[in-house]
Amino acid sequence: MTTPAAGNDPAGAPLEVQHQEWDDMVWPALAARVPAFEAAKVVNSWAGYYEYNTFDQNGIVGRHPTVESLIFATGFSGHGIQQSPAVGRAVAELIVHGSYRTLDLRPFGYERLSAGRPIRELNVV
Structure with missing residues (x-):
């Protein structure tokens, strides 16, 4: 569950910044919404892979169900x-105290994947 299935590996996908797309589509929309963007200039840019889990695009947090010493904090998408x-705080509590203390992140556990219980969030991009 932590790597793409065979044939779904994004290797070879283009990783060049699409400057023309930025200039033609993104920049005008930003400047129309926030006029101060007219004065801003792109100084540096990069392109990379967008990390997420394909099950529900939400993070996977907590212990692996069979490997006690393996703790997940992955698959969060852009958020x-x-x-x-x-x-970070919840994982630290899990390591130090053996359980979540401040914020219960059990709903984001690995078990939801094998149980087929996605967390639906409409604002995941």
Whole structure:
């Protein structure tokens, strides 16, 4: 569950920044919504793979069901940067105390994948 199935590996996908797409589509939309973007300039750019789990595009957090020493904190899609402080704290509590103390992340556990219980979130991009 942590790597793509055979044939689904994105190897060879283009990783060049699409500058023309940015100039033609993204930049005008940003500038129309926030006029201050007219004065901003792109200084640096990069392209890379977008990490997510294909089951429900939400993070997988907690212990592996059969390997006690393996703890997941992966598969968050783009919203992982927003959730990382809480997930970091929860995983630290799981390691130190053996359970979540502040925020119960059990619904995000690995078991939901094998049980077929996706977490539906309409705002995942």
